[in-house]
Amino acid sequence: MRLPTWLAQHLAALRALLVFTVLLGIAYPLLMVAVGRLPGLDNRTGGSLVTVADTTVGSRLIGQAFTDADGNPVPRYFQSRPSAAGDGYDPTSTSASNLGPESVVDTLSDDPEAASASLLTEVCARSLAVGELEGVDGSRPYCTADGVGAVLAVFHRDGFTGPVTRVVSVNQTGTPFVATYEGVAVESARNGEDYRAMGGVITAIRGDAPAHPVVPADAVTASASGLDPHISPAYAELQVARIARERGLSRAEVESLVEEHTDGRALGFLGEPGVNVLELNLALDGK
Known part of the structure; x- marks a missing residue:
């Protein structure tokens, strides 16, 4: 049928x-x-876990922080790059900050929950902190000496043109990083004020920082995943002197370990060389 x-x-x-x-x-x-x-x-396929004395200490594929209970860098260890994944290197919350190059104005507020730093200020603060840790110049273009974005809101008589009538240092509620701009005294910012909406032209001030900062870019910016286990050879080199001093090793010994744990470009031409921080720190402990 x-x-x-x-x-x-x-x-x-x-x-x-x-x-x-x-x-x-x-x-x-x-x-x-x-x-x-x-x-x-x-x-x-098991996560490339690293085990020491029957204890899993991390993964070769996921970065981690080498800090104390208060979040301060442990001087004996190489430091990883920043992470925007959760509270840092959280594989269940992998993400970037989603802040772009136009993020230069902080949100200032008396309420800590409402306040937020721009990408520029985050970079400035991180660079300053790394410079202090490594004993080098942490200054960067468009950053103030106290580690915030060097940005002004400039008000003109005719909107975008004409003489300057008012200038505000938008990321500082304290003393502005410059006293005057085009002959006009610079004001400090006030919490909750949106100077861009008020007609101010947002103007970043380069300052006298070197064109090529001592602190590398990967030391002050998070990766797209927030889980990158590698740092650049330049950032590793910056930390060599501190590690040698803290561990009583020669600079040559530490540099040799860095070289041993530097991965080359994929297939010889893709990407950039990177230093696996976990494996390098374990090698240091082995010394």
């Missing part, structure tokens, strides 16, 4: 559903699990 067309179509769809469920929902996942158990791949 010939089945009705609508019933035949439904039965064909059901058969296709069952076949693809078996193939893609059962067989394919089991095949991938089996491939992941092959010698040479089993460690990677």
